[in-house]
Amino acid sequence: MQYKAAIFDLDGTLIDSLADLADSANEMLTSYGYPTHDIDKYRYFVGNGSRKLIERCLPADKAADSAFVDEALAKYKECYDRNLTHKTACYDGIMDMLQTLQARNIPLGICTNKHQSAADIIVAKLFPKDMFVSVIGDCKDLPRKPDPKKVLLIAAKMGVKPEEVA
Structure with missing residues (x-):
């Protein structure tokens, strides 16, 4: 698949x-x-x-x-x-991988247990704008991972079925 x-x-x-x-x-x-x-x-x-x-x-x-x-x-x-972002950096090769996926029209998302505001700040600093369709962090409305609700929400925003997501 x-x-x-x-x-x-x-x-x-x-x-x-x-x-x-x-x-x-x-x-x-x-x-x-x-x-x-x-x-x-x-x-x-x-x-x-x-x-x-x-x-x-x-x-x-x-x-x-x-x-x-x-x-x-x-x-x-x-x-x-x-x-938040003094020493935090992308791992080697991550940006190339994400850009390769984008070039293949693969939508990207982030699901993290990091607080939403912190996740937003880090993503804005380290990644190009609009690289990710959705970034969902820890918030009051959704349970923390490993509960699948956040991942299912991101998949829905991407317009794909859960089984189509890596």
Whole structure:
């Protein structure tokens, strides 16, 4: 079967955002006087959302305190909003691949659990305007991945059946 459209995740798929995530978490940790972590350690901290990232990078006693995690998460988000695109970049070869797909008239979309406003800022900075038919991030109206609702919505905007999407 030949696919008629492609939908991608953002972090860790199209872009390498680890350095900005790590810098933001370390900035939050420093504000509390806690030790920071090497970027390589953050490879094991990311992947399950911002709250899990914060729980994993905090000292164990603080990570067990839900109210403190809420506070630290809010501080982290403030830091990350300032650092969204300082070091974040496309992985090697990604732009060429996306342009090749576009040249073949394959519509492109992004489905991410990153907050919608952050996803929009990053996509606007790193990719040509109108490269993606739709970019759907974390929002109140739609459940987070792995729920398929966001992907199905993007496929509908592209005018393709879900089974036609890679």
